[in-house]
Amino acid sequence: MADLDALRTLVAVGQTGSLSAAARELGVTQQAVSARLRTLESSLSSVLVQRSARGSLLTPTGVIVAGWAREVLAAADRFDQSALTLTGGRDKTLRLAASLTIAEHLVPRWLNIWRARVDEIPGVRLTAENSETVCRRLRDGDADLGFIETPDLPGDLDHVVVGQDELVLVVAPTHPWATRAEIAAPELARTPLVLRESGSGTRRALDAALQSAGTPRLADPAAELPSTLAVRGTVRGGFHAAVLSALAVDTDLAEGALVAVPVRGVMLRRALTAVWPRTGLTGAARSLLEAISGS
Amino acid sequence: MADLDALRTLVAVGQTGSLSAAARELGVTQQAVSARLRTLESSLSSVLVQRSARGSLLTPTGVIVAGWAREVLAAADRFDQSALTLTGGRDKTLRLAASLTIAEHLVPRWLNIWRARVDEIPGVRLTAENSETVCRRLRDGDADLGFIETPDLPGDLDHVVVGQDELVLVVAPTHPWATRAEIAAPELARTPLVLRESGSGTRRALDAALQSAGTPRLADPAAELPSTLAVRGTVRGGFHAAVLSALAVDTDLAEGALVAVPVRGVMLRRALTAVWPRTGLTGAARSLLEAISGS
DNA sequence: GGGGTTTACGTCCAACGTAATCATG
DNA sequence: CATGATTACGTTGGACGTAAACCCC
Numbered sequence: 001m002a003d004l005d006a007l008r009t010l011v012a013v014g015q016t017g018s019l020s021a022a023a024r025e026l027g028v029t030q031q032a033v034s035a036r037l038r039t040l041e042s043s044l045s046s047v048l049v050q051r052s053a054r055g056s057l058l059t060p061t062g063v064i065v066a067g068w069a070r071e072v073l074a075a076a077d078r079f080d081q082s083a084l085t086l087t088g089g090r091d092k093t094l095r096l097a098a099s100l101t102i103a104e105h106l107v108p109r110w111l112n113i114w115r116a117r118v119d120e121i122p123g124v125r126l127t128a129e130n131s132e133t134v135c136r137r138l139r140d141g142d143a144d145l146g147f148i149e150t151p152d153l154p155g156d157l158d159h160v161v162v163g164q165d166e167l168v169l170v171v172a173p174t175h176p177w178a179t180r181a182e183i184a185a186p187e188l189a190r191t192p193l194v195l196r197e198s199g200s201g202t203r204r205a206l207d208a209a210l211q212s213a214g215t216p217r218l219a220d221p222a223a224e225l226p227s228t229l230a231v232r233g234t235v236r237g238g239f240h241a242a243v244l245s246a247l248a249v250d251t252d253l254a255e256g257a258l259v260a261v262p263v264r265g266v267m268l269r270r271a272l273t274a275v276w277p278r279t280g281l282t283g284a285a286r287s288l289l290e291a292i293s294g295s
Numbered sequence: 296m297a298d299l300d301a302l303r304t305l306v307a308v309g310q311t312g313s314l315s316a317a318a319r320e321l322g323v324t325q326q327a328v329s330a331r332l333r334t335l336e337s338s339l340s341s342v343l344v345q346r347s348a349r350g351s352l353l354t355p356t357g358v359i360v361a362g363w364a365r366e367v368l369a370a371a372d373r374f375d376q377s378a379l380t381l382t383g384g385r386d387k388t389l390r391l392a393a394s395l396t397i398a399e400h401l402v403p404r405w406l407n408i409w410r411a412r413v414d415e416i417p418g419v420r421l422t423a424e425n426s427e428t429v430c431r432r433l434r435d436g437d438a439d440l441g442f443i444e445t446p447d448l449p450g451d452l453d454h455v456v457v458g459q460d461e462l463v464l465v466v467a468p469t470h471p472w473a474t475r476a477e478i479a480a481p482e483l484a485r486t487p488l489v490l491r492e493s494g495s496g497t498r499r500a501l502d503a504a505l506q507s508a509g510t511p512r513l514a515d516p517a518a519e520l521p522s523t524l525a526v527r528g529t530v531r532g533g534f535h536a537a538v539l540s541a542l543a544v545d546t547d548l549a550e551g552a553l554v555a556v557p558v559r560g561v562m563l564r565r566a567l568t569a570v571w572p573r574t575g576l577t578g579a580a581r582s583l584l585e586a587i588s589g590s
Numbered sequence: 591g592g593g594g595t596t597t598a599c600g601t602c603c604a605a606c607g608t609a610a611t612c613a614t615g
Numbered sequence: 616c617a618t619g620a621t622t623a624c625g626t627t628g629g630a631c632g633t634a635a636a637c638c639c640c
Binding site for chain 1: 298306360362375399407408423425521
């Protein structure tokens with residue numbers, strides 16, 4: 001609805017107190033700022049800026065809209081920061097290889113913490129792939145540090161546990177299970193769920209957990225979808241339940257779009273492990289690991 | 296850097312598993328989707344989608360980028376939701392009037408909770424103004440429910456406390472105080488701070504708290520700025536400290552862009568109060584209040 | 591007169607839709 | 616041959632910069 005440039009403009013006006021100053025900061029003409037603002041104001045049908053002959057102030061409405069805008073811009077900045085790690089700098093960059101869930105949710109967070117603790121962090125290049133590939137890259141010297149979520153650790157690499165990932169049973173708020181206090185493991189196992197294709201890390205972890213809890217094997221899935229994204233979408237539709245990483249659904253849970261249902265009789269949890277070659281940690285990798293574990 | 300439509304497109308492709316399906320969902324031609332995707336891919340210089348003659352799948356990189364994109368889109372959706380409350384529907388809408396900090400940070404959150412708990416919430420119109428104006432609107436029948444953060448409650452309105460707002464002393468991570476265990480109230484009072492103009496609610500609250508703690512009056516400010524936005528920016532510059540609402544800086548604190556320093560010897564805290572006319576609460580207002588307090 | 595702002599106008603690029611082409615199961 | 620993707624091309628609208636005018640201390 002509202003484009004990012006318009007929001008950035010509003011915030012700049014709020015910070016500087018003048019359209020022209022905001023224009024200088026943004027590197028556009030003052031007229032462009034004026035135009036952007038009027039477009040934004042009309043699209044919200046609210047007056048956001050009190051213009052005057054010597055400076056402009058945000059109206060009360062402008063203040064709160066600018067506050068809301070800051071949230072969006074912060075999210076966009078985080079995206080840009082994360083995206084930068086895909087291409088990475090040239091030399092002296094820290095090369096990370098992480099399995100999907102970790103690369104998506106945890107690595108950006110860790111890099112943020114690292115940035116806050118260390119004055120100047122080196123460039124980072126992040127690649128996302130499955131656990132076996134992560135380990136192969138480390139052996140081949142194509143990566144300095146890896147993160148995996150499988151229980152089976154390779155013997156020829158050093159490792160340390162850096163966190164836990166919990167799997168949670170989620171349903172839409174309208175689903176019958178949404179109001180259940182808990183679901184017993186066997187009932188979960190025999191109910192058709194929305195699942196990733198077999199072989200996916202999350203599905204293997206669920207399988208393994210149920211098996212070690214002694215419940216019957218998983219029922220045939222209600223649907224088998226190629227991505228967590230698609231699974232989430234289907235669950236929000238309201239007809240089926242799924243088991244997903246807590247990391248993947250935490251915002252949905254916080255917003256109330258999905259509901260977590262406790263499962264009794266099985267430990268749905270797996271360790272997240274950092275791995276690196278026996279030849280040792282590079283300085284940057286060691287520094288990052290320290291930042292992660294110190295948090 | 297990346298525009299929202301491109302991100303939306305990527306997510307749609309991930310959910311549907313095909314460019315054409317995504318195009319239908321987005322209401323554009325399939326060619327447009329193809330073009331958007333290629334622009335995005337080249338701007339990130341990464342392959343995000345594995346195209347094939349019968350469907351397309353996200354690459355591992357595509358999966359994590361789509362995940363990051365979802366965060367941005369969720370933030371944008373929250374913005375749109377909040378922005379809707381500025382114009383509001385027509386009749387049967389709940390008219391809220393809130394002071395700035397509450398309107399900016401809390402009302403959107405409360406409405407989300409309300410939405411999650413009640414099947415269908417009515418339209419909402421939100422106006423932001425200072426506490427006196429909020430009360431006047433309630434008396435005049437121009438609003439159904441108000442939220443204020445002043446300690447002085449008008450006697451002719453009903454009220455209930457709905458939360459607490461904490462004021463926190465914040466500095467940049469590079470500021471000398473960033474590593475201090477605590478600051479004593481008198482030291483805070485005699486240090487020039489970055490403040491809002493006198494008369495602002497936050498400044499009055501700080502003044503009152505220090506006074507009731509028996510410390511000397513506040514020193515002359517290091518700078519007097521017209522908006523919290525500007526104050527935040529100056530503090531991030533690193534030279535000065537400020538006292539701001541915890542609500543206004545929580546994301547900065549979480550990201551490590553600012554550091555909170557405990558203050559000893561003074562209670563920097565104020566109640567957030569819902570107020571409404573003696574004539575009673577409307578049904579919608581009562582329902583909202585219940586959702587807030589039940590959370 | 592020196593910020594600060596708006597109005598007017600011409601330019602240009604980026605995004606889209608139509609149409610034709612290619613690939614695959 | 617139906618489905619899905621790309622390439623090619625012409626149109627257009629929105630966003631920007633230049634220029635001129637206005638307003639207030």
